[in-house]
Amino acid sequence: MTLVFTICSVNYLAQAHTFGDSLKTLNPEFEFVIGLVDKLETKSIDKTKLPCYTLLEVDKINIPDFEEMCDRYNITELNTAVKPYYFDYFLKNRPEITNIIYFDPDIIIFDKLTHLQDNLEKYNIVVTPHITTPYNDNLWQSEEDLINTGIYNFGFVGLKRSVEAQKMIKWWCEKLHNECKIDLCNGLFVDQHWAEFFPVYFDKVFIDKHLGNNVAYWNLHERFCSFEKNQWLINKTQPLQFFHYSGYLIAKPNEVSKYQNRINFEERVDIIPLFELYKNRLLANNELYWKNFKCDYIKPPKITRFVRVRKYAKLPLEKLASLIESL
Amino acid sequence: MPSLPLIFTVCHINQLANAFVLGDSIKKHHPDYQFFIGLVDSKKNIPAKINSPYPIIDIEELNLDGFAEMSRKYTWDELSADCKPFFAQYFLEKNKNKIIYFDCTSIIYQPISFLSEILDNQSIILVPQLLHAGVHPDEKQILNTGIFHSGFFALKHSTEVVSFLNWWKENTKTKGFHDLCKGLNADQLWLEHVPAMFEKVSILKEEGINIGYWNLSERNIYSDENKTLIDEKKVISVNFKGLKYWKSYKNLIEQYQDTLLKTVKPSYGIPNPKDKTFQKNIAKNIRAINYIFDWFLDKIS
DSSP: OEEEEEEEOGGGHHHHHHHHHHHHHHOTTSEEEEEESSOSTTSOOOGGGSOSSEEEEGGGSOOTTHHHHHHHOOHHHHHHHTHHHHHHHHHHHOTTOOEEEEEOSSEEEOSOTHHHHHHHHHOSEEEEESOSSOOOSOOSSOHHHHHHHOSEEEEEEEEESSHHHHHHHHHHHHHHHHOOOEEGGGTEEHHHHHGGGHHHHSSSEEEOOOTTSSBOTTTGGGOOEEEETTEEEETTTEEOOEEEOTTOOTTSTTOSOTTOSSOOTTTOGGGHHHHHHHHHHHHHTTHHHHTTOOOTTOOOOOOOOOHHHHHHHHHHHHHHHHHHHHO | OOOOOEEEEEEOGGGHHHHHHHHHHHHHHOTTSEEEEEESSOGGGSOTTOOOSSOEEEGGGGOOTTHHHHHHHSBHHHHHHHTHHHHHHHHHHHHSSEEEEEOTTEEEOSOOHHHHHHHHHOSEEEEESOOSTTTSTTHHHHHHHOSEEEEEEEEESSHHHHHHHHHHHHHHHHSOOEEGGGTEETTTGGGGGHHHHSSSEEEOOOTTSSBOTTTGGGOOOBOSTTOOBSOGGGOOEEEOTTSOOOHHHHHHHHTTTHHHHTTOOOSSSBOOOOOOHHHHHHHHHHHHHHHHHHHHHHHHO
């Protein structure tokens, strides 16, 4: 049995709904769960709009010291830090499940995932690299940006129930409990950068370079999309497996992604229909309704008072510290 | 019959004693392997009384396009790291079979013919800094500086390796700075991409190779205070880079007049920035005192 899950807050339910529908259409035998980093009972929600998939709230999966994590992390960090804890929960509570696969909610599945299932027969863990060829340009994001944030994209990760995968999840949970931060100067970028260790720390980790996997702005420089005989193809040869609409906003439909400046719709007309399709599905799944819900785990902004007093009080010691640094 | 692997290192004149000692350790176990030194300096600046036991190729012989600019913008340490892929390409052209790189601060303790066997089926061998999850006291430091260590690698002559080296040297030529906030660490961090970008890449999970300060926490190699090796059979190579030199290692390099060689200033690159770790730590502690004001003002507000 295979279980697929995603993680989001209520404001992203249209995306999770859209993802779930695309998954179920072609892979009806998979179980699908939406992990919700949010609370349902605090909101007045029109129940008829809820997707008909299992919603598993994060306070129900027994994360040790979850309160501490909520204090420590901002909303992005918290949403990513809980990923291995969901894996852990499924491994412990669903013994009949052999394969567990995570997808980000802003993804659409375009094929039957037999290729992935076959790889999980042979390997313990499957990851997908952002790129498989160099960029050869000076645009954003660059090859060193990927090095800083992670070679593999953790909008996807698949694992097979195995001692090795359990070891990996245990270690990943430990790391993300305290160090799921965005702090590039100290080597930290949420859950994703930690995962760089997977191929060296654990056995049978497969770096899946199938061109149809995790197609997104970061690899469109090497992947051309076309629709032929009722099927999306990459570079006219490989069937598109899943497309990742990372950083795409309905409010800015002319931008491919807010995180980059390499790919645009003027030069890449091949991807226009893929984004049109996505926009329409999100709207059909009530994106405009869901997007305004506030997540219960967002902390109120911290207000600092006496800013000027603080500055002057600190000045003498700050001057001394700078002097010592300049020696 | 294909030729035997060629071993090389890259260094400045001030590290030549280390390089000679590495060469000796290789010749001890593989008298038939060729060993070359790639010098990021001019050969004519080597003190007259030094007789190199091994062939030296200096950077001028490579006739690199853009080397003058690299020399202007990179520090001594960055520059010698960034020249590595250029020397790799040069020696691969020379050997046309297999090449193995060791940092000049390394010594080998065992025959390394197993590397050549791996290269029969693989194109690139990389070595991780760490092998065991959750042992190193601060694993994020390793994430920051690189999953793989560039103090060792091995390559086989192949189209795959030609494109790897072309890509690597382009990056070390233009973006070979040490700037961790930007994801740059001279030659080393580029290796992160290699298993995803190139085929037949072997990640060598061998505890005995490239033992250094970064992985000592997971590899207990000393048997006592005198730093005797616990089990010499398990140690393939030790890299003394950044490590307090063992007395035995000091003696070895001193045989080659390390004290004299160390005084030769590199003729290319800009001086390394002063190590300010000590000053920075004091400044950090002083600033920590300042947080008392924040604590107090948060309390009363």
